[in-house]
């Protein structure tokens with residue numbers, strides 16, 4: 758896919774078909790993460806690829822008390838769990854770079870997946886403790902984000918439709934609202 762097609766085609770999917778994901782495609786998206794930039798090239802990220810159906814079901818169990826609200830995950834073919842050891846990255850000006858490093862690598866995964874006609878959805882609302890228990894992730898490691906990985910179902914689900922409404926139809930702000938030139942001031946570019 759052309760670079761701009763990848764950028765434009767990527768969107769959050771919340772309804773997946775049961776079609777399995779080819780192992781070569783999983784390896785390819787992980788390779789995209791491996792090549793991402795990171796603080797002092799420390800590569801603090803680690804990715805857990807979950808394909809075990811029972812574990813996927815547990816990760817997708819609805820629990821509003823722990824903010825585990827993305828129950829559409831229980832039926833996806835693959836979940837990639839992006840983790841990091843904060844000690845393997847840096848801090849500057851109060852910013853924790855393990856979050857930055859891992860977010861960049863995760864976006865590489867998401868864009869590579871789009872290029873391979875796979876669907877993803879960045880997941881920020883999850884129960885970290887439960888996921889760490891299910892996947893036997895050590896205490897010192899943080900779970901930064903998840904994404905389902907698979908083929909999009911033909912139809913949008915109710916969850917998809919509701920999420921779109923909550924997210925204001927996934928509309929973006931105009932460029933003049935988000936990009937300033939030479940000083941912090943809205944321009945007419």
Ligand SMILES: Cc1cc2nc3c(=O)[nH]c(=O)nc-3n(C[C@H](O)[C@H](O)[C@H](O)COP(=O)(O)O)c2cc1C
Pocket residue numbers: 767768769770771827878879880881882883920924927
């Ligand atoms: C940090 C972050 C956390 C997110 N958490 C969730 C989530 O928990 N559940 C979900 O369905 N979508 C989640 N999203 C997806 C956003 O809702 C989505 O990217 C946004 O509405 C724009 O829509 P689009 O991705 O289809 O362009 C998250 C996205 C980001 C970047």
